[in-house]
Amino acid sequence: MSELSVKHLLGIKYLKEEDIQLIFETADNFKEVINRSIKKVPSLRDITIANIFFENSTRTRLSFELAEKRLSADVVNFSASQSSVKKGETLIDTVSNILSMKVDMVVMRHPNPGAGIFLSKHVEASIINAGDGAHEHPTQALLDSFSIREKLGDVAGKxxxxxGDILHSRVALSNIFALKLQGANVKVCGPRTLLPKYIESLGVGVETNLRKALNWCDVANMLRIQNERLDISYFPTTREYTQQFGVNKALLDSLDKEIVIMHPGPINRGVEITSDVADSKQSIILGQVENGVAIRMAVMYLLASKIK
Amino acid sequence: MLEPMGQKVLLSSKEINIILHRLACQLLENHLDFKNTVLIGLQPRGTYVAQRLDKILREDYGVKHVDVGFLDITFYRDDFRRGDKTLSANQTKIDFLVEDKKVVLIDDVLYTGRSIRAALTAIQSFGRPLEIELLALIDRRFSRHLPIQPNYRGRQVDAINDEKVKVMWEENDGQDVIYLIDR
Structure with a gap:
């Protein structure tokens, strides 16, 4: 296959397994490009991309912007806090105004689940979802799987x-879709209150004992507690959460095998993982960040080639 | 050999071998020990020519070592979004610096010259070469879109636009042969 089956990247749910493989193969090539002394290629020189962020982000936004610049696209940035959104403009109006300035692609983060899907039905441009509420964060899941593939050779069968906080995490949902699509075995682990009620229907196992979960796995993807989305108290104290679900070096060393530690960031050091775990040999957290740029270049390259 | 309709053999395995040896000799004449020269095969099919020349230079002409790299020009092409298909990339593998080196770009068929234009841009990502030459196994005459000519050519061919030159290699396609095909 040499073409994506979709026009937008709204979620992993809408992708096929072959789409993921095509993105990975393309990302392999871009990873080589970003390790050259001159890290730029002219592919998207006639494409303009708007990064529209209605929610805060450091890593994702920076990663997208770097990816766009390394593809030679023209980039405009927009964040809701400094915009007319504050004056009462609707989402479609905001984006339509930006698009009338001849923008070909929109990278959007929005606090409402489904914002990207909604927008894709109303505007012409290609939409890339950079996180919509607690729904999906497809490029994060792609770079996570890409990092597993790089570290362990394959995702299938792992x-x-x-x-962590599966209930409020878009990273978790996108990762579950992506990993299942590639044939990995997935379990979620966390306090019962932070595991969605019908999560098993997605074909994942549930484990509330962290040690058991870690002994079972090849890779542990540690998520942050989404404090900004916790409307009620889901566990007694952060200290108790850390005791039950935090990974420290002693726990890691006491396991039967050497597992890979991942984290999508931002890390709350000392809560979900300790510093010595985050900085250990087993952690591929910084590799994930590097791969993020290559994955986003691949996604934008493949989507842009469908813009006529 | 029985040939399918609309397909004729341009060069046989024996002829290809003779031409490759001649090209190797011409390269030797200009680059002698290849200490400051690198061969860059263009992906996907120029890589076969580059590898063959490397083998001949080392095995038949006693050159100790030749730096050979593969360059993928997909991301530098000027027809991105202009065709129906997404352009899929191949691996770039250049494990050396081209700074101040003599670079020989190698491709199987030179047609419009647009791939070479892209390669000239792409190679700059790996440094500033001292000079760049071009070697093409097949040179399709009178079909250039750009002012680009090879320094070394295997065989010059007059082919009309409806025809396609297809170069097959033993290691990939089972035998060395070059066809002229009606599209």
Whole structure:
């Protein structure tokens, strides 16, 4: 296959397995490009991309912007806090105004689930979802799987546990879709209150004992507690959460095998993982960040080639 | 050999071998020990020519070592979004610096010259070469879109636009042969 089956990247749910493989193969080539002394290619020189962020982000936004610049696209940035959104403009109006300035592609982060899907039905441009509420964060899941593939050779057949606040995490949902599509075995682990009620219907196992989960897995993807989305108290104290679901070096060393530690960031050091774990040999957290740029270049390159 | 309709053999395996040896000799004449020269095969099919020349230079002409790299020009092409298909990339593998080196770009068929234009841009990502030459196994005459000519050519061919030159290699396609095909 040499073409994506979709026009937008709204979520992993809408992708096929072959789409993921095509993105990975393209990302392999871009990873080589970004390790050259001159890290730029002219592919998207006639494409303009708007980064529209209605929610805060450091890593994702920077990663997208770098990817766009390394593809030679023209970039405009927009964040809701400094815009007319504050004056009462609707989402469609905001984006339509930006698009009438001849923008070909929109990278959007929005606090409402489904914002990207909604927008894709109303505007012409290609939409890339950079996170919509607690729904999906497809490029994060792609770079996570790409990093597993790079570290372990393959994603199929691997045991991956996602630990933490599954209920409020878009990273968890996109990762579950992506990993299942590629044939990995997935478990989620966390306090019962932070595991969605019908999560098993997605074909994932549930484990509330962290040690058991870690002993089972090849890869542990540690998620942050989404404090900004916690409307009620889901666990007694952060200290208790850390005791039950935090990974420290002693726990890691006491396991039967050497597992890979991942984290999508931002890390709350000392809460979900300790510093010595985050900085250990087993952690591929910084590799994930590097791969993020290559994955986003691949996604934008493949989507842009469908813009006529 | 029985040939399918609309397909004729341009060069046989024996002829290709003779031409490759001649090209190797011409390269030797200009580059001698290849200490400051690198061969860059263009992906996907120029890489076969580059590897063959490398083998001949080392095995038949006693050159100790030749730096050979593969360059993929997909991301530098000027027809991105202009065709129906997404352009899929191949691996770039250049494990050396081209700074101050003599670079020989190698491709199987030179047609419009647009791939070479892209390669000239792409190679700059790996440094500033001292000079760049071009070697093409097949040179399709009178079909250039750009002012680009090879320094070394295997065979010059007059082919009309409806025809396609297809170069097959033993290691990939089972035998060395070059066809002229009606599209």
């Amino acid at each position: 045991n991956v546990v996602i630990v």
